[in-house]
Amino acid sequence: MTHFWKSRLLALAAALLPLAASAQAPAGKVQLGVVTALTGPLAAPGVFQMNGFKLAVEEINANGGITVAGRKYQVELKVYDTRANPSEGASAMQRLATVDKVPVVLGELSSGVAAAIAPIAQDYTMPLILTVPTGPNLTEQGNPYLFRVNANNLQLNQALAEFLSKQGWSPISFVAWNNDAGRGGVIGIKELMPAATKDGYVGYFNVGEVDFASHISNIRNSKSQAVMLFMDEEPGSLAIKQIRDAGLKVQMVGTLAMGSDRFLKRLDAQRLDGMVQYNAFPPNADVPRIKNFSQRYKAKYGEEAHGFAAQSYDGVMVAVAAMQAAGTVSNGKAIRDALAKVDHQGVIGRIKFDAKGQASPAVYVTQWCANGSRSILYPENLKAGCGAG
């Protein structure tokens, strides 16, 4: 074959390729990108996130899929494992943009990975919807392609501070991660507390530290009425166990990692009894949208629904709503503009993004009861007894 014909044929093939692609389209499939931790240190919460995504997609497809610009599509997920590692996350994000060419990406658990992948979303005009990371800075970078469904630490702290200031516990001690999130969290919440609340002891611990004895002696020494534990599940369970075992009678205040049945399994109802924690989602609340979701979740996965799952479920729904409103399953910029205007009634409440891409879902404070169930203490209008949280 001469060079002339070769190049002609190539040109023809190139011209036909888009046709071939559109010839495939009647099968009507749209892929949503997912970056999450399936293995590594955050594998356990990663399961909740994936469960939420999967449940949403399954329900959408069972109802016949989505209709965008008059065409029906089945929804699929293209999932990459970041192992909670920023560089793994970045390469997954690149792949989703250049190889898989997905219109929207959902996911992530760690704020560190989210910070690494958000600029890539902007570079490729491919909107990124976060459903779990709580680092407040993420939505402060002026990145128009970043949206966050869940409440960030600032919002969580505000709710907690409002609750705490009504309890009058003083002095209050803090034990927190020795990192940005921990130190920032302590400073943030102290600023929000009323002036009458006295400072107790403030201690920081490093990743991998398992012995909280020094902190406990200091809390005892400071005569604190309450201690706020700024940490996640693993150190949280160790700290609570050691506080209780040391016979320290102090009101414990925890984070959203400490208000689920999963956490109860690590400890026991006796040690948790009376502890309060902020929470993004009370799975047993007597609110139709929550109750309904919890039942469907339990039917599918055989366990209590989790906030991460509910937030992630809503993330998919918001993405789909934006594609429908934009009338496209490929134009990232149009989908971004639609996301900015979306007003969706989700499982976790109304989802509407502010100018920075941050939604403002409700934040709750729940309390552990002696029988291992939870009650809701905050917000006032949803207050409910044991078994509701």
Add this chain to the structure above:
Amino acid sequence: MNEALLEQVINGLMMGSIYVLVALGMVLIYGVMHVVNFAHGVLFTMGGYLGHFFYHRLVDSYVLAILLSMLTLGLIGVLLERGVFRPLAGNLRNQVIASLGLILFLENGVVALWGPNALQWKVATTERFVEIGELRFSQHHLGIILITLVLVAALGLYLKYTRFGTAIRATSQSQEAAIVVGIPVRRVQWTTFAIGAMLAGIGGALVGPLFLVFPQMGDVPLIKGLAGILLGGMGSVPGAVIGGLLLGVTESVSTLYLPTDYRDSIAFMVMVLILLVRPQGLFGQRMRGED
């Protein structure tokens, strides 16, 4: 104030006991082989994992699980001495590199077998408590101090009053002289390695139920054990005991007066200060020819 002080002294003695168990093994091995076994922390970790394994899969008795874990570690110690350290005898640099390599090999082996996530290990002694005034300690907590004291005493008597213990001490003092008087130095070396590994093993099996069993659980005991040895005097058995306990209590009590996150640096600052005044450590002897 006094209560917090008492609480921290007891907590310090507990952590110090753990440092002692690691330090003792390292000091014994250093004595007869003149090599610092940096893999000792991983042996500690393996003690935790093996104890957990035996308890949940095999025996359902904590005491038996500890003993089995110790025995297995003793065996592993013999294998390491025979397979790694003896072939490299006479070349200190290679032995140190080999012990560093063992850390990677064994720690990743643990991850491959048991996964990267921390394991919980619930035993009855962590659920029973002793109250002292307003303070409360689990039996396990106090048990660790007691068991360490018993082990230290037993080891001291063994080294002082048995033939083989005397052989170990003789080998530490001078290998050549030990050979001359007919001491089976090779047997002394592998036995000592086994004893050292067993002490690390019981340390891991004792700490596991109190906190968690995880791949890096031996890192801190290794560094603190080493610091305890330097504090007490390199090569001195009583020095390792006093050094380890002193380190544990110092760092615990310091947290009542200084921010808790300075705990580790305080412990090492004390070590540096003492070594400035007594370079040979608290119980170490100045050798001729040393500055």
